[in-house]
């Protein structure tokens with residue numbers, strides 16, 4: 001049996017920084033010498049593939065084709081290590097073991113898959129096959145916000161679930177439900193991460209308060225940063241600016257992922 | 262009067278190595294000018310053709326900052342020399358000089374100054390020496406100031422508590438250096454205070470979770486047949502993985 005771990009990145013609301021976090025985490029874990037896959041669930045919007053510097057038109061077959069039996073997983077994995085161009089940060093990934101697996105080109109496609117009866121077991125087999133074929137240590141899944149069916153599927157299959165939240169009441173309320181769901185679905189490792197935290201807050205207090213509320217570890221508090229907002233889509237920020245506070249906090253989250261047994 | 266002038270010349274830094282008989286000659290050629298408080302002695306941008314030795318009273322050396330406000334660069338008093346730069350480099354006055362109080366200055370015209378320099382190698386040498394002394398002194402401070410600026414930028418303020426002012430024999434330059442030092446250290450302390458203040462002001466964020474709403478939303482999601490199936494399958498999967 002395979003030891004590769006499925007890591008889902010989720011948030012209650014949209015725009016919390018899931019795609020940026022997923023891409024940077026995957027990159028950091030690959031930089032640590034691990035074999036890493038990333039499922040890009042959202043290639044119609046500026047998501048993961050853009051951060052890796054890829055053009056959606058070049059990506060060809062998707063996970064959907066694979067789930068429909070129209071493509072092999074080998075045909076879908078797109079090697080970032082072999083195509084790490086255009087960006088000072090991305091260039092550092094040259095030769096690393098990192099693959100991107102595009103999926104769900106149009107919003108409707110994934111729900112169609114659900115309707116057609118591609119169930120949890122099939123999806124899970126697909127993910128396991130991806131792990132086996134590419135001999136992955138980690139497979140990251142960038143999910144959609146909210147708790148719709150497809151998101152519940154990826155939570156249910158996760159070995160590690162990272163919930164990203166913004167430090168405000170609305171997000172904490174929504175996150176509390178996600179935490180309960182993750183526990184109900186027996187996710188073995190639940191990690192929290194705060195993003196877009198205003199630097200005026202006391203981060204140590206914030207960490208303590210959130211950990212007390214949810215009884216789960218806060219693995220990093222990443223500051224709201226104009227530098228990131230400025231650059232994010234052009235490059236992998238944490239590789240490009242390793243000394244930035246955002247990058248340092250992100251590496252803390254990557255270490256927490258690597259530390260999971 | 263002229264012995265008075267001689268007296269003053271002896272006290273100026275630039276003439277400190279020059280013998281009295283030479284200074285007596287210079288004194289004869291210098292003329293005295295009286296300034297009323299707020300009177301302008303020289304203006305920035307003017308061509309300069311004389312230097313001044315302050316005999317009595319105080320003047321301020323000013324320029325205009327980017328907002329158009331007067332910025333005092335320095336204050337000079339008895340024994341100090343001003344305006345000599347323009348004589349040597351021929352570049353227009355770099356700042357305006359205004360009397361802070363009623364004052365008396367000795368004026369030395371360019372031709373007189375140059376005549377002395379030409380005829381008296383010892384005076385030229387004395388002037389060169391005093392310049393190089395000043396330059397060396399400034400350079401040391403510039404190096405220090407660069408070092409301190411870098412430390413401040415990195416958030417290391419320890420030097421402001423430790424550093425001792427450099428001691429130098431260059432008379433009134435010590436005062437200016439001390440002024441620079443104290444202005445610099447005062448700035449660093451203010452920056453540090455402000456930073457410490459900000460650290461203390463870090464806000465604490467408190468949240469309230471509506472537990473009833475939390476429960477209700479959880480039940481809405483978990484109450485479906487889809488969820489019941491998923492939970493069952495997930496449990497089976499986790500068991501399988503644990504065994505695998």
Ligand SMILES: Nc1ncnc2c1ncn2[C@@H]1O[C@H](COP(=O)(O)OP(=O)(O)OP(=O)(O)O)[C@@H](O)[C@H]1O
Pocket residue numbers: 011013014015016017018019020021042046047145195196197222223224225226228229230232233246
């Ligand atoms: N810490 C931060 N500081 C400032 N801007 C940030 C930060 N994190 C992310 N952003 C910006 O917020 C926007 C949303 O980020 P991202 O696309 O990663 O979020 P997402 O959760 O994947 O969004 P969606 O829910 O739409 O998929 C981007 O423009 C990104 O540059």
Ligand SMILES: [Mg+2]
Pocket residue numbers: 018019020042046047048142
């Ligand atoms: Mg996204």
